[in-house]
Amino acid sequence: MTMRIKQLASIVLVMGLMLMVACKGKPKDADIQAAVTSSLTAIPGVTADVKDGAVTLSGQVASEADKTAAEAAAKASKDVKSVTNNITVAAPVAATPQVAITADDALKTGVAAVVKDFPGITADVKDGIISIKGESTAAKWKTLKMALDALKPKRVDASGLKVK
Known part of the structure; x- marks a missing residue:
């Protein structure tokens, strides 16, 4: 009888282990x-x-x-x-494109060509900066400024310009 109990206990133990693994x-x-x-x-x-x-x-x-x-x-x-x-x-x-800065010699040539159409106004170029001097009307100054900006200078200094 003890042999049967041992066999039965072994079978129950094996089935229990299999059930635990299967029910993971x-x-x-x-x-x-x-x-x-x-x-x-x-x-x-x-x-x-x-x-x-x-x-x-x-x-x-x-x-x-x-x-x-x-x-x-x-x-x-x-x-x-x-x-x-x-x-x-x-x-x-x-990449944002860099603004091309024109060399002074080429810039001077371009400025001279633009300013010749505006009597009473003179311009100097130094280190890429255009300095404007003289007198002009607001409409002519606007036209001149757009033409000078097209030359791509570092900036246009109009502190010496009197606008009527």
Whole structure:
């Protein structure tokens, strides 16, 4: 009889262990979310959402390499079933063009050609700055100023100009 009890106890023990292993709970989305988020800390601008073990990545990164690295990091996380990569790559920022500053000799030639049409006004050029002297009406000054600005000087100094 003791032999039967031992066999029965062994069978119950084995079945209990198998039941415990088989009834192991599914991984929680919150645990997967924490694991994926910690693996993505090196890649700024990326967020992850988890539903039933499926990870959806979103956000914006600077390069295609960052996008690929984020996906690989998410796939490497434990208990992830699938990864949907909705990350966008930011367009490169265009550099703002520099204003070309004309050399003084070429600027002097251009200023002389413009000022000859405005009697009573003289202009000097030094270090890319055009200094205007003389008298003019407001309408003529506006026309002159637009013509001088087209030459792209550093600035136009009209402190010596009297506007009537």
